[in-house]
Amino acid sequence: MNNLLEGKDLKFSIKGQNIIDLEHIYLKEREIVSLIGVNGAGKTTLLLTLSTLLKPHRGNLYFKGMLIGHEIKEQDYRKNISLLFHENLFLDTSVFENVAIGLKFRKYPRQIIEEKVKDMLKLLNIYHLKDRKATTLSGGEAKRVCIARALVIEPKILFLDEPFTNLDTPSKDEIIIDMGKIVKEKGISLIIVTHDKYEALRLSDRIIVMEKGKIIQEGTKEEVLHYPKNSFVASFFGVENILEGKVIEQKDGEMLVDVYGNLVEAIGNFNKGTSLLLFIRPENIFLYKDVKHIKTSVRNHFRGKILEINNFGYYYRITVDCKFPIVSYITKSSFTELSLKINDEVVIGFKATSIYSTEKI
Amino acid sequence: MELFIEALTNAIHLLLSFDYDTYIVIWLSLKVSFTATLISTICAIPLALYISIKQFRFKHFILSSINTGMAMPPVLAGLFITILLWRNGILGRFNLLYTPQAIIIAQIFLATPIILGISISAFQSFSKKFMLQILGLGATKFQLFMIMIKESKLTLLCAIMAGFGAIISEVGASMMVGGNIKGYTRVLTTAIVTETGKGNFELAMAYGIILLILSFSVNMILTKIQQKNKTQYE
Numbered sequence: 165m166n167n168l169l170e171g172k173d174l175k176f177s178i179k180g181q182n183i184i185d186l187e188h189i190y191l192k193e194r195e196i197v198s199l200i201g202v203n204g205a206g207k208t209t210l211l212l213t214l215s216t217l218l219k220p221h222r223g224n225l226y227f228k229g230m231l232i233g234h235e236i237k238e239q240d241y242r243k244n245i246s247l248l249f250h251e252n253l254f255l256d257t258s259v260f261e262n263v264a265i266g267l268k269f270r271k272y273p274r275q276i277i278e279e280k281v282k283d284m285l286k287l288l289n290i291y292h293l294k295d296r297k298a299t300t301l302s303g304g305e306a307k308r309v310c311i312a313r314a315l316v317i318e319p320k321i322l323f324l325d326e327p328f329t330n331l332d333t334p335s336k337d338e339i340i341i342d343m344g345k346i347v348k349e350k351g352i353s354l355i356i357v358t359h360d361k362y363e364a365l366r367l368s369d370r371i372i373v374m375e376k377g378k379i380i381q382e383g384t385k386e387e388v389l390h391y392p393k394n395s396f397v398a399s400f401f402g403v404e405n406i407l408e409g410k411v412i413e414q415k416d417g418e419m420l421v422d423v424y425g426n427l428v429e430a431i432g433n434f435n436k437g438t439s440l441l442l443f444i445r446p447e448n449i450f451l452y453k454d455v456k457h458i459k460t461s462v463r464n465h466f467r468g469k470i471l472e473i474n475n476f477g478y479y480y481r482i483t484v485d486c487k488f489p490i491v492s493y494i495t496k497s498s499f500t501e502l503s504l505k506i507n508d509e510v511v512i513g514f515k516a517t518s519i520y521s522t523e524k525i
Numbered sequence: 526m527e528l529f530i531e532a533l534t535n536a537i538h539l540l541l542s543f544d545y546d547t548y549i550v551i552w553l554s555l556k557v558s559f560t561a562t563l564i565s566t567i568c569a570i571p572l573a574l575y576i577s578i579k580q581f582r583f584k585h586f587i588l589s590s591i592n593t594g595m596a597m598p599p600v601l602a603g604l605f606i607t608i609l610l611w612r613n614g615i616l617g618r619f620n621l622l623y624t625p626q627a628i629i630i631a632q633i634f635l636a637t638p639i640i641l642g643i644s645i646s647a648f649q650s651f652s653k654k655f656m657l658q659i660l661g662l663g664a665t666k667f668q669l670f671m672i673m674i675k676e677s678k679l680t681l682l683c684a685i686m687a688g689f690g691a692i693i694s695e696v697g698a699s700m701m702v703g704g705n706i707k708g709y710t711r712v713l714t715t716a717i718v719t720e721t722g723k724g725n726f727e728l729a730m731a732y733g734i735i736l737l738i739l740s741f742s743v744n745m746i747l748t749k750i751q752q753k754n755k756t757q758y759e
Contacts, residue, residue: 217657239665247661249654256676265672266662317663 166229168193168353169214169321174223176209176377183209184220184377191321196347196354198364200400201374207357208325210374214355215245215323243270246319250326252306254298259290259309262298266317284316288342304335311343315350322347324356328363340366361401365389373397391520398443404491405444408524411436418516424488429463430519439524448518449492451482452511453502465513466490470506480504484512532730536738539731546708551735554712557625558693561632565640566685568633573644574670578656591645594638599631603701606631610702623704628712631698636688643684647677682751686744693740713739 169191176184184206191197199207212218216225216238227244230236246266255262260281267277285291288308293301298309307328314322328336344367347354358364364371365385372382373396381393392398395406409423411434421428421440434440452458458465468486480499482492490512494502504510539547576587609615610622610630621627651673659669674681696714703710705719713736720729 212657215661217660242660243663245661246663247658249658251652251654253652253655253658255672265659269663269665269668313662323661 166193167191167226168195168228170226170229171214172224172226174210174213174220174225176206176213176218176220182377184213186210186223186377186379189214189372189379191353191355193320194351194353195369196356196367197370197372198368199355199357199372199374200359200361200364202396204376205374206377207374209377211323211325211355211357215247216241217247244320246314246317246322248310248314248322248324248327250329252298252310254306254309256299257297258294259285259296259298259301260294262309263312263316266313270317280316281312284312287346288312303331304339307331307335307339308342311339315343315346315352318350319352321353321355324354326357326359328358328360365401373400391522392443393522394525395441395443398441402445403443404446405442405449407442407444407488409440409442411438411440419521421521426466426487428519429516430521431516432521434521434523440521441524443520443522444490444514444518446481446491446493448514449490450513451484451492451494451498451502451504452513455511458511458513461515462513463516465511467509467511470504470508470510473504473506484510486512528726529730532727533734535727536731536734540735547732547735549708550711550713550716550732551739553625553710554693554714554736555739557628557632557699557712558689561629561636561692562640562685562689564629565633565636565688569637569640569684569688570644570674570681571670573641573648574673576641577645577648577651588645591638591642595642597635597638598697599635599695599699600697600701602631602634603698606634606698606702622702623706623710625703625710627702628699628710631702632692632695635695635698636692639691640684640688643687644677644681647680647684648673651676679751682747686747689743690740693743694736 167190171186171189174184174186174189175182189210199210201207209218213220214225216232225232227236227241232238232241255265263281263284264277267280272280282291282294285294288311290305290308290312293305293309298306301309310327328339331339340363346352354367356363356367368385370382371385371388373380373388373393375396381388381397383391388397389401392401392403398406407423407428409421409428411419412422412427413420414432414434414436417431417433419430419432419434421430421442423442428442430440430442432440450458450462452465455465466486468484468490470482471485471489472481472483474481479493479495482494482504484490484492492512576584606627607622610619610627611617612622621630656669656673659672660666664672694714696718699705699710699712700715700718703712703715705711705715711719713732717729717732717736720726720732
């Protein structure tokens, strides 16, 4: 599939400091890409650059293979895109007029504007609000109006900058479902800037992780979730256990790693002496009262003392000190069965295959 | 109180009797002040947009100058324009001094900073993200400017009202550059000064009341438009 949008060698800096500095970024037709990263990673700047609202200091953008600004005018490219910020940014007028604004910019006849706006308002279940002043709407209603305004022009690409921040979970879920249907039906490609891992995992075909203006990892959600390239990516996606160690022995893809003086068996082909980061998801850490209960497939087990217990309703988060801290998630029934208390002596265990290791840079 | 009632009766009589001299003064006042307000508005709004959006050197200095201009004493404006239009002045060859055009120029000089200053603060209240959002929905720069003007219409009307109010009621500049020539450059404010000087308090008061009625009527129309827009979607 050809790239719908492509950026090459993009650089934007302020006072000599690079805000974005990327070799290559692309978006395919009908693809949904999430841009994630901490504040200041350059996500919004990249979004504005890709939408040509910010001129990069270096680099080129291509829409359907055409160089923007040369083979296709910037204004013509912008007729193919739409933008949605986390703020509502309404005009001081009715919902109908707010939604119609993009169509008016494209000089559609009044009758077509009316039809398209009405259809979009119905699709997003806000037709009854059409005559209300947009600035008087509730958070969820206002967000639906923003989405209607962005989608009614049927863009090829929709750029979303943290669109669902400050919405309660039920409203967010409903809006994501409704928006997802329209996006799929109309074949719109999406680039979403988000801080929310669930949003990123739920919506995206591909995830791009940014740090200090650079792409540090990109891939499918499975790749990013299970094979994080560094501790930021790992912790963003909920890998609470990040251990540092050094390879002592490696044979046929099986490694023995020294982790703070403890030996850990892991899978990998790193050479002896290599410094590693070991990522273990908390749901893959088993908790036992005694060693005798450990299954043979669980090759790593360590004794420790419970430091902290957090009740999250349907699961418990247990922090255990085994000379290094380990976090385990256990179900409510397991917690009750084991009758765990702070300072209890326990054994934690994890399989060699549950560890994803990467070289420490 | 008696004098006031007499003046009011006189004013109504002057208006209802279609007194030629009075109507010439009213017509001239309205003509020069409307023309000056219109030209000031046409110049000030695009300039306000430019100043609000663009970043350039000495912007702070220019903004301070505009704010100072908002409180410009009419006599001082009259003095500047008189020097400009004086026979040996830069614009002397156009022979504009003591003409209605000279009053219009002086009033433009007074109204522009007022309309400009208030319009700049209206346009500066738009966040950068708002502008990016509008552009991101496919607007051209011209469409963005039109949206900003439309969104600020209440404040812009307020700016125009303030500009008109300031110039229809000023006397110093009109007197200096217009010369207060009866039937040619005599406007309501200069007529009040002349009649007061002659001791014709009743006529002066009558002109004053007419000036107030005119000013009130124009502002009432503008306020009605302003409030209509405000309540349209409430």
